[in-house]
Amino acid sequence: MNAAATRNGVAPFLPWRVRVAMFTRLLAIQASWNYELMLGPGLGFCIEPALRLLPGGRGGKAYREAMARQTRYFNAQPYFAAVAVGALARAELDGYPPEQIERFRTAMCGPLGSLGDRLVWAGWLPFSALLALLAFGLRADAPLVVLVFLLFYNAGHLGVRVWALMAGWRGGLRVATSLGGPLLRRGPALLSRGIMALAGVALPLSIWRILQGLPVPPVPESEVVRAVGGVAIASSILLAAVVGVVLVRLHSRVEGWRVALAVLAVLIIYSVAR
Amino acid sequence: MTGADLLALLPVAIVGALLGLDVVSFPQAMISRPIVAATLGGALAGDITSGLIAGAVLEMIALEMLPVGASRYPEWGTASVVGGALAAGFYTLPGAAVVAIFASIATAWAGGWSMYGLRRLNGIWARRDRGQLEAGAPGAAASLQLRGLSADLLRGFVLTAIALLIWTPITSWVLQRWSLDRTLSHVALAAMAAAVAGSAAWRVSQGVKWARWCFVGGLAIGFATLMLR
Numbered sequence: 451m452n453a454a455a456t457r458n459g460v461a462p463f464l465p466w467r468v469r470v471a472m473f474t475r476l477l478a479i480q481a482s483w484n485y486e487l488m489l490g491p492g493l494g495f496c497i498e499p500a501l502r503l504l505p506g507g508r509g510g511k512a513y514r515e516a517m518a519r520q521t522r523y524f525n526a527q528p529y530f531a532a533v534a535v536g537a538l539a540r541a542e543l544d545g546y547p548p549e550q551i552e553r554f555r556t557a558m559c560g561p562l563g564s565l566g567d568r569l570v571w572a573g574w575l576p577f578s579a580l581l582a583l584l585a586f587g588l589r590a591d592a593p594l595v596v597l598v599f600l601l602f603y604n605a606g607h608l609g610v611r612v613w614a615l616m617a618g619w620r621g622g623l624r625v626a627t628s629l630g631g632p633l634l635r636r637g638p639a640l641l642s643r644g645i646m647a648l649a650g651v652a653l654p655l656s657i658w659r660i661l662q663g664l665p666v667p668p669v670p671e672s673e674v675v676r677a678v679g680g681v682a683i684a685s686s687i688l689l690a691a692v693v694g695v696v697l698v699r700l701h702s703r704v705e706g707w708r709v710a711l712a713v714l715a716v717l718i719i720y721s722v723a724r
Numbered sequence: 725m726t727g728a729d730l731l732a733l734l735p736v737a738i739v740g741a742l743l744g745l746d747v748v749s750f751p752q753a754m755i756s757r758p759i760v761a762a763t764l765g766g767a768l769a770g771d772i773t774s775g776l777i778a779g780a781v782l783e784m785i786a787l788e789m790l791p792v793g794a795s796r797y798p799e800w801g802t803a804s805v806v807g808g809a810l811a812a813g814f815y816t817l818p819g820a821a822v823v824a825i826f827a828s829i830a831t832a833w834a835g836g837w838s839m840y841g842l843r844r845l846n847g848i849w850a851r852r853d854r855g856q857l858e859a860g861a862p863g864a865a866a867s868l869q870l871r872g873l874s875a876d877l878l879r880g881f882v883l884t885a886i887a888l889l890i891w892t893p894i895t896s897w898v899l900q901r902w903s904l905d906r907t908l909s910h911v912a913l914a915a916m917a918a919a920v921a922g923s924a925a926w927r928v929s930q931g932v933k934w935a936r937w938c939f940v941g942g943l944a945i946g947f948a949t950l951m952l953r
Contacts, residue, residue, distance in 0.1 A: 477751035482865075482872035484847035485794065491850060491857065495865040514860030521857045521865050525793065528752060563793065571790040572928050575754065579783055580925070582759050587946075592763050592776040603754050642929035643938045649925035650942020653918045654950055656780055660914040661907075682907055683950070686915040693919035698926050706788045706920030707798055707829055713916055714826040721819060721904035 461540065461620045464500065469615070471499035472535060476611055479535075480528050487523050489531060493538070494521030496531075500539035516542045519551060525559050527566020529610045534558045536618020537625040544622060554623050561629060569634065570610065573641035578603035580648035587655025657686045736768050736809050737885040743801040744880020748791070748839065749873050756801030758782030762828070765808025774815040775808035778824050781913060782807055784921035785829065799835025802880050803828045806887045810895050819902035820895070822909045827891040831883070838879050846872050 479492040497520050504512040520542075526534060534555070541551050582599035590598070617628040661682050697706050743764070746756040755761070759779040766775010782804050789797045807828025814820035849871055850857070856864035929935035 517860035689915035
């Protein structure tokens with residue numbers, strides 16, 4: 451790579467086989483996640499195809515030094531870690547001083563973690579899940595519900611990974627400007643509003659489908675027929691509202707899944723013991 | 725348990741292993757989310773609709789847990805396959821969904837601990853390979869990744885198989901003694917799941933302007949749609 455030319459801001463051409471190899475490896479970036487180095491070895495693993503382009507090739511001095519740097523401690527949201535992968539690969543190939551690369555590496559952890567957590571884990575994922583629940587509530591068949599979720603979620607997931615890798619490569623150590631775009635800044639708030647609107651529509655409809663969609667056993671006067679009645683639905687929604695308010699009030703002191711586990715345990719014990 | 729039973733368990737355990745891998749290690753495409761995993765589990769056990777319903781309930785409960793970094797959270801991938809398979813396997817019996825969801829949440833809890841164990845194991849391997857990593861040895865990082873992937877795949881397989889071996893006879897035993905009205909138990913199940921999902925959405929949108937009005941608007945549309953049915 452021509453360091454002088456690339457430092458002027460124009461990203462050099464990265465061979466397609468290297469891009470594809472880096473992208474594929476990004477899908478497994480967390481494979482060796484651990485409490486000591488966290489994402490570090492995974493980050494090194496993803497950058498490695500680009501480092502083979504360093505003078506001396508695979509196993510050369512420059513390659514070994516760069517690999518040693520890139521497998522040290524690192525942590526970020528896994529999809530947005532692609533920004534760091536692209537940027538660090540570019541910095542290594544541009545021949546930036548090791549201290550500068552290490553400073554940049556450390557500085558990227560916080561922003562990439564926080565942005566990814568807000569945008570993906572607390573935004574896109576619940577939004578996609580609620581969209582699938584809406585399809586479920588609207589009586590879509592099982593394959594359609596699954597497809598709605600997988601296609602919608604992964605359009606965003608794969609889009610983010612591709613964008614992040616290329617933005618990192620194009621921006622190099624100046625990639626921070628790409629992270630200040632309007633979509634990334636306003637995205638979490640927009641998604642939160644979408645989540646709330648979808649939750650409002652999807653939850654009552656899902657309750658209805660859960661009660662209506664009970665499997666019908668081969669007996670003529672099934673209780674299931676009664677289960678779809680308005681009283682059952684109204685009771686469910688009312689109960690959900692009361693328990694929901696309690697859970698919101700107890701925020702951070704109790705996790706909903708533990709409460710659900712305890713309630714179901716009581717229900718099972720009562721039903722068996724009485 | 726006969727050899728045929730164990731053989732029938734194999735495809736579910738394989739799917740559990742693959743979906744368990746998706747949770748963190750590869751490819752995180754969220755095929756491990758309950759709405760997908762339980763539906764697959766149900767399809768494998770012979771009733772896709774029961775799997776879907778179990779998946780929807782579990783998805784609502786799982787909405788609350790964000791898979792953020794180093795925190796320990798329930799592992800829904802393998803657990804949902806187990807829940808979907810149990811719900812489908814016993815679908816004609818009253819209480820099947822309740823017991824399947826309970827088994828699934830308990831498995832997810834155990835799964836969270838198994839992920840913690842896996843991360844500790846990855847740490848041991850990383851410490852052992854520190855010399856090679858610090859020397860930038862070619863293949864050192866790839867070898868670590870490969871071991872992590874293999875261990876995670878094995879974790880998912882073993883967890884699914886053990887969960888099914890434990891929960892199938894327990895579910896059968898409980899359902900033979902089940903006395904609660906089917907309607908009542910499902911009202912409780914649906915309400916509990918919706919409450920957890922609603923409170924999760926509320927928490928996610930804390931401090932966002934107009935978010936709560938969006939919820940009210942959505943609720944109005946949801947109720948209107950229900951009324952029109």
